[in-house]
Amino acid sequence: MPFPFRTGRTRFAVAAAALTLSLTALAGCSDSGGGGGGSSSAPATPPSLVPATTSPPAGGGVKVSIKDFKFRPAKQTVAPGARITVTNDDTTTHTMTATKGKAFDTGDIAPGKSATFTAPSKAGAYPYDCTIHPFMTGTLTVK
Numbered sequence: 001m002p003f004p005f006r007t008g009r010t011r012f013a014v015a016a017a018a019l020t021l022s023l024t025a026l027a028g029c030s031d032s033g034g035g036g037g038g039s040s041s042a043p044a045t046p047p048s049l050v051p052a053t054t055s056p057p058a059g060g061g062v063k064v065s066i067k068d069f070k071f072r073p074a075k076q077t078v079a080p081g082a083r084i085t086v087t088n089d090d091t092t093t094h095t096m097t098a099t100k101g102k103a104f105d106t107g108d109i110a111p112g113k114s115a116t117f118t119a120p121s122k123a124g125a126y127p128y129d130c131t132i133h134p135f136m137t138g139t140l141t142v143k
């Protein structure tokens, strides 16, 4: 053969394919960080010394939890004047506020905290939302 063989040079191009799998692992938000108030030097009060001024309401308590920008349950029927405890299990501040005439309003509930309010004494359906995130809605029915 008249052709000279040309040996192709094997170039070893090692492309370092850096596969960065950035998995955003959201750990369960059971973190109850207390806000880290710098100069909080309040002494802890022994539980035995707390005066029992308020008696627990009859009929137990109604509970609402907020998680993943949702009220759970979003619809609930309660007795007039029921005590309702709202726990914020989310990672951002929420409120539970009646949209009609502010029949109830928890105010800001920090993550990991809870707030208690009294249901209206008048029967009816009370739609509510979170004033910070108005797309979060629910209905409290009193009867």
Ligand SMILES: [Cu+2]
Binding pocket: 093, 094, 095, 130, 131, 132, 133, 136
């Ligand atoms: Cu909210």
